[in-house]
Amino acid sequence: GLAAIDCVLKLLNPGDEVIAVDDLYGGTYRMFTRLFEKYQLKFTFVNFDDVSKIADVITDKTKLIWVETPTNPLMKLVDIKAVVEIAKGKDILVAVDNTFATPYLQRPIDLGADIVMHSATKYLGGHSDVIAGALVAKDAELGEKLHFIQFASGGILGPHDSYLVLRGIKTLALRVQRHSENGMAVAKYLETHPSVAEVIYPGLESHPQYELAKSQMKDFGGMVSFTFKSGKKEDAIKFLEKVRVFTLAESLGGVESLANHPALMTHASIPAEKRAELGITDDLVRLSVGIEDAEDLIADLERAFS
Ligand SMILES: *Cc1c(COP(=O)(O)O)cnc(C)c1O
Numbered sequence: 001g002l003a004a005i006d007c008v009l010k011l012l013n014p015g016d017e018v019i020a021v022d023d024l025y026g027g028t029y030r031m032f033t034r035l036f037e038k039y040q041l042k043f044t045f046v047n048f049d050d051v052s053k054i055a056d057v058i059t060d061k062t063k064l065i066w067v068e069t070p071t072n073p074l075m076k077l078v079d080i081k082a083v084v085e086i087a088k089g090k091d092i093l094v095a096v097d098n099t100f101a102t103p104y105l106q107r108p109i110d111l112g113a114d115i116v117m118h119s120a121t122k123y124l125g126g127h128s129d130v131i132a133g134a135l136v137a138k139d140a141e142l143g144e145k146l147h148f149i150q151f152a153s154g155g156i157l158g159p160h161d162s163y164l165v166l167r168g169i170k171t172l173a174l175r176v177q178r179h180s181e182n183g184m185a186v187a188k189y190l191e192t193h194p195s196v197a198e199v200i201y202p203g204l205e206s207h208p209q210y211e212l213a214k215s216q217m218k219d220f221g222g223m224v225s226f227t228f229k230s231g232k233k234e235d236a237i238k239f240l241e242k243v244r245v246f247t248l249a250e251s252l253g254g255v256e257s258l259a260n261h262p263a264l265m266t267h268a269s270i271p272a273e274k275r276a277e278l279g280i281t282d283d284l285v286r287l288s289v290g291i292e293d294a295e296d297l298i299a300d301l302e303r304a305f306s
Pocket residue numbers: 001002003025027028068072097099100118119120121122131132133
C-alpha cells in the first residue's frame with residue numbers, strides 16, 4: 001500500500017503542492033511529511049468536511065489532492081464528487097485511498113477521481129496473510145506513467161503474493177457483503193449498550209455524514225469504532241483483554257474480527273494533543289468486524305462488557 005502511495009507521489013516535481021485530508025492514515029502522513037517534504041514537495045492538510053476550504057488553499061502549484069474516505073479510525077467521509085468538482089479544469093489530479101471502502105462499496109473513478117489506491121493488505125487480500133498495494137488509473141496514459149515509476153523504483157509484488165491477492169479478490173464481493181451485515185449488526189448492538197457512549201459507523205443515522213454515505217457507498221463495510229460512557233482508558237483496555245473471538249491486533253479487513261486501541265496501537269505515533277484534536281480519545285476502540293456469525297461476535301462483545 002505504501003509503495004503504491006510512493007508511486008503516485010513520484011509523478012510530482014520539486015516545488016509542486018499537495019492538498020491532503022487532515023485525518024490521514026498514519027503511514028501516509030509520515031511519508032508525506034518525513035520523506036517527500038525533503039524533496040521540496042509542499043503538503044497542506046485540510047479538514048475536507050467543508051470542501052470549499054480546499055479551494056481556499058489551491059495555488060497554481062497544486063498538482064494533487066489526496067483523499068481518504070472513510071478515514072481511520074473515526075470513519076469521516078469525504079464527498080469525492082465535490083472534491084473532483086473543485087479540481088475540474090485545473091491541472092490537478094485527484095487520488096483516493098479506497099482501502100476502507102473497497103471497490104465493492106465505492107468506485108471513485110466513476111465519481112470523477114483520476115487515481116484510486118488500495119492497501120491490498122486489507123480487504124482485497126482479505127485473509128491477513130499478504131502485504132500488497134494497488135493503483136488504478138482513470139486512463140491508459142496515466143496508467144503508463146505510474147507503471148514506469150513502479151518498474152523504475154522496484155515496488156514489484158512477488159508471484160505468490162500476487163496470487164494471494166488475486167485469490168482474495170475472487171471472494172471480495174461475498175466477504176464485503178458479510179462484513180457490512182455484521183458491521184451493521186455490531187454497530188446496532190453497541191448503540192443499545194449501556195456502557196457505550198458513541199458508536200461511529202457510517203451506516204447509522206447518528207453518523208453526521210449518513211446521507212453522504214448512502215449516496216456515495218453501496219453499503220457501509222465492517223469498520224466500527226466506539227467509546228465508553230466512563231471515558232476511561234482502563235475500561236477500553238479491560239474490554240480488549242476480555243474479547244476472545246475478536247483478536248487484539250492492528251491491521252484490518254481480514255475474514256477474522258480484530259479489535260484495536262488506536263491511541264496505544266495504530267495511532268500511538270501521533271502526539272497526544274493532536275490525537276485529542278482529531279477525537280482519537282483514550283477510550284476509543286476500533287473493531288474490524290469479520291465474517292464470522294454475527295451472534296458469536298455480539299456474544300463475545302457482551303461477555304467482554306460484563
Ligand atoms: C494499511 C493502509 C495503508 C498502507 O498499506 P500497507 O499495505 O500496509 O503498506 C494505506 N492506507 C490505508 C487506509 C490503510 O489502512
